[in-house]
Amino acid sequence: xxxxxxxxxxxxxxxxxxxxxxxxxxxxxxxxxxxxxxxxxxxxxxxxxxxxxxxxxxxxxxxxxxxxxxxxxxxxxxxxxxxxxxxxxxxxxxxxxxxxxxxxxxxxxxxxxxxxxxxxxxxxxxxxxxxxxxxxxxxxxxxxxxxxxxxxxxxxxxxxxxxxxxxxxxxxxxxxxxxxxxxxxxxxxxxxxxxxxxxxxxxxxxxxxxxxxxxxxxxxxxxxxxxx
Amino acid sequence: xxxxxxxxxxxxxxxxxxxxxxxxxxxxxxxxxxxxxxxxxxxxxxxxxxxxxxxxxxxxxxxxxxxxxxxxxxxxxxxxxxxxxxxxxxxxxxxxxxxxxxxxxxxxxxxxxxxxxxxxxxxxxxxxxxxxxxxxxxxxxxxxxxxxxxxxxxxxxxxxxxxxxxxxxxxxxxxxxxxxxxxxxxxxxxxxxxxxxxxxxxxxxxxxxxxxxxxxxxxxxxxxxxx
Numbered sequence: 001x002x003x004x005x006x007x008x009x010x011x012x013x014x015x016x017x018x019x020x021x022x023x024x025x026x027x028x029x030x031x032x033x034x035x036x037x038x039x040x041x042x043x044x045x046x047x048x049x050x051x052x053x054x055x056x057x058x059x060x061x062x063x064x065x066x067x068x069x070x071x072x073x074x075x076x077x078x079x080x081x082x083x084x085x086x087x088x089x090x091x092x093x094x095x096x097x098x099x100x101x102x103x104x105x106x107x108x109x110x111x112x113x114x115x116x117x118x119x120x121x122x123x124x125x126x127x128x129x130x131x132x133x134x135x136x137x138x139x140x141x142x143x144x145x146x147x148x149x150x151x152x153x154x155x156x157x158x159x160x161x162x163x164x165x166x167x168x169x170x171x172x173x174x175x176x177x178x179x180x181x182x183x184x185x186x187x188x189x190x191x192x193x194x195x196x197x198x199x200x201x202x203x204x205x206x207x208x209x210x211x212x213x214x215x216x217x218x219x220x221x222x223x224x225x226x227x228x
Numbered sequence: 229x230x231x232x233x234x235x236x237x238x239x240x241x242x243x244x245x246x247x248x249x250x251x252x253x254x255x256x257x258x259x260x261x262x263x264x265x266x267x268x269x270x271x272x273x274x275x276x277x278x279x280x281x282x283x284x285x286x287x288x289x290x291x292x293x294x295x296x297x298x299x300x301x302x303x304x305x306x307x308x309x310x311x312x313x314x315x316x317x318x319x320x321x322x323x324x325x326x327x328x329x330x331x332x333x334x335x336x337x338x339x340x341x342x343x344x345x346x347x348x349x350x351x352x353x354x355x356x357x358x359x360x361x362x363x364x365x366x367x368x369x370x371x372x373x374x375x376x377x378x379x380x381x382x383x384x385x386x387x388x389x390x391x392x393x394x395x396x397x398x399x400x401x402x403x404x405x406x407x408x409x410x411x412x413x414x415x416x417x418x419x420x421x422x423x424x425x426x427x428x429x430x431x432x433x434x435x436x437x438x439x440x441x442x443x444x445x446x447x448x449x450x451x452x453x454x455x
Contacts (some may be wrong), residue, residue, distance in 0.1 A: 055331065055365065067320055074326045081319035094305035095291055101298045106279060139279050 009034040010063040012049055014041055016207050016215055018112075018164040019072040020060040024205045025160055026079050030086040073104060076160060089157045103143060103150065104161035111136040112164050119176040120220045126178070133180050137189060140165070144188045148195055159196060165189065166196040167206055175216035234259035235287040237273050239266065241445050243337075243394040245284040246435050247296040248303060250390050251314065253431035255307040259286075266449075296394075297329055300387055314386040321373070325380065328369050329391035336362040337395060340410075343402050344450065352406070359410060366392065367416040374418075378425055385429055393426040400439040401446050 009027065011034050013020035027034050039049050039059045052061045052068035061068050062075045064082070069075050080089050090097050118126070118133035140162070144150055150158035159166075165181070170193065173179055183190045196202060234252065236259050238245030252259050264270055269281055276285045276292035286293045286302065293302045304314040315322045339358040346352040373380045373388065380388040396411075403410050413420045427436055437445075 065320070069320070069323045069327065071327055071330055074323050074330065077326060078319050078323040081322060094302050095288075095293070097305065098293045098298050098302040101301070102293075102295055105295055105298065 007065070010037060011035070012037045012039050012052065012059050012061040012063070014039055014059050016212055017059065018168050021205055021207070022072045022160050022163055023060045023062060023075050023079070025163065025202055026076050026089065028201045028205055029089075029155065030079065030083050032079070032083055032086075073108060073161060076157065080157075087154070089151065089155070089160065091156075100151075100157045103140070103158045106139070107158070107161045107165065111140065111162075115165070115169055115180065116172070118180055119172045119178045130178065130180060134185070137165075137181060137186055141186050141188050144192055146188070149192065155196070155199065155202070159192075163196070166193040168212065171209055171212045172216055175213050176220065232289055233287075235262055236260070237262045237264060237270070237276065237285040237287070238283045239264050240435075240437060241442060242283060243398055244296040246394040246432075247390050248284050248286050248299040249435040250385070250394070250431050251300045251303040253434070254314070254385060255303060255310040257303070257307055257310065297333070297387070297391055300390055304387070312384040312386075314381060314384075314390070316373075316381060316386070324369075324373060325386070325388040328366070328373075328380075328388055331362075332366075332392050332395075336366070340395065340399065340402060343406055344446070356406070356408060360415070363410060363416050363419065367419050370418045370422060374422075379422065385426065385431065389422075389426060393423070393432065396423055396427055397437050397439060397442050398446075401443045404439065404443055405446070 009032060011020075011023055011027070013024065013036060015038060024034075024036070037048070039046060041049070041057075041059060045057055049059065049061065050057060052063065053059075053070040056070055058070065060072055060075060061070050062078065063069075064078075069078050076089070090100055114129070114132050114136045118129040121129045140150075147153075149155050150162065169181060173181065181189055181193075197206060234257055236245070236248055236252070238249070238261065240263065249259075249261070262270070262272065264273060264283055273283065273285060274281055276287060277283075277294045280294065282294075284294075284296055284299060286299045288302075288306070293299050300314065315325060336359070339355055339362060342355045343352065343359060346355050370380055374382065377383050379385050380392070385393075399410055409415070411419050411423055426432055
């Protein structure tokens with residue numbers, strides 16, 4: 001039957017944002033229905049967004065039981081806490097949980113920015129940024145090892161946090177012409193990316209490649225024209 | 229064979245290091261404190277936290293746990309039977325605690341640090357305004373989270389109390405240096421009372437440095453020429 005108003009989950013998101021998509025991926029993996037509200041934050045922030053996330057004024061925001069939660073990984077942990085039994089994303093063991101949180105934070109705080117700067121930063125810094133990107137990815141390559149996903153046999157917390165690396169980054173590399181996560185250098189991460197984006201549920205959530213490609217090219221231009 | 233021993237690699241002046249120490253104290257877990265020398269990183273630290281090479285690191289039965297707030301959650305989950313829960317009981321309240329802890333690390337503490345580094349009256353005024361805005365948000369957060377009780381976490385010190393309270397000594401040093409009160413009975417009455425309760429708690433007192441000692445240390449490290 002239909003969920004009553006209190007139980008309904010709403011997500012305020014942005015179609016192209018890996019942060020926003022983390023939340024949608026988790027809801028879909030756990031089979032939780034939700035209402036999606038697109039916020040074109042680059043054009044205008046709606047009164048609803050400003051009311052629900054007054055501190056950061058960003059998406060994603062999750063609304064559940066009349067209360068709003070911001071910050072994508074905080075939202076993911078909330079969903080995990082609330083809907084514990086379906087498709088658990090975090091292990092039971094405290095040490096394993098701490099490792100999952102560690103790697104998710106590492107991706108969020110360090111790796112994503114490093115990869116982005118390597119693709120789109122100034123030409124004069126390119127070599128240094130690419131080296132940093134290699135360093136950033138090498139720890140993830142190591143931790144992944146021979147596992148299918150960071151979470152083991154199923155998608156877990158770290159895989160969700162690393163969604164940018166699995167999908168957006170490939171497109172960013174193509175759009176910018178800066179190749180970093182090649183199959184030669186990072187065979188495990190390459191294999192993992194493909195496992196991730198081919199997952200039946202994940203692939204339905206991912207934004208269309210052409211649309212992202214056009215967005216990246218428009219926002220950041222051709223690297224040749226960015227020479228210092 | 230790995231023993232059950234707990235070690236914390238850290239430094240007395242670091243607010244981040246205080247976090248796991250307070251958590252362990254709250255759960256009455258004995259640990260060995262391995263003090264790093266300022267300006268040098270030990271072999272054990274580099275081996276235990278190769279990714280960031282930073283303190284604190286908690287080592288439990290020879291396994292390292294890194295990132296201060298993550299360590300606090302680990303302590304809470306591992307020794308759950310040894311003391312009250314450090315996180316609230318509902319998923320929503322837990323999300324709010326994590327949200328504010330992230331805000332404190334990503335926005336509030338960087339603006340506090342920039343007060344000490346600010347050059348000129350204009351810059352100083354701007355960063356002070358930022359910190360005060362943050363404090364006003366945290367005052368409200370305290371009133372919302374505590375629901376009339378003594379701490380962010382309710383009756384007992386918890387994750388968010390630790391995440392914020394660890395900065396109180398540095399906050400007092402900043403107030404002294406700038407001659408400007410940041411948390412006080414007028415601007416932030418609830419936080420002001422909470423700060424006293426927090427600092428006087430037996431789990432916190434042994435690891436919170438005296439303001440005067442920390443002020444001396446701050447003078448030394450900020451007096452160093454740029455690298």
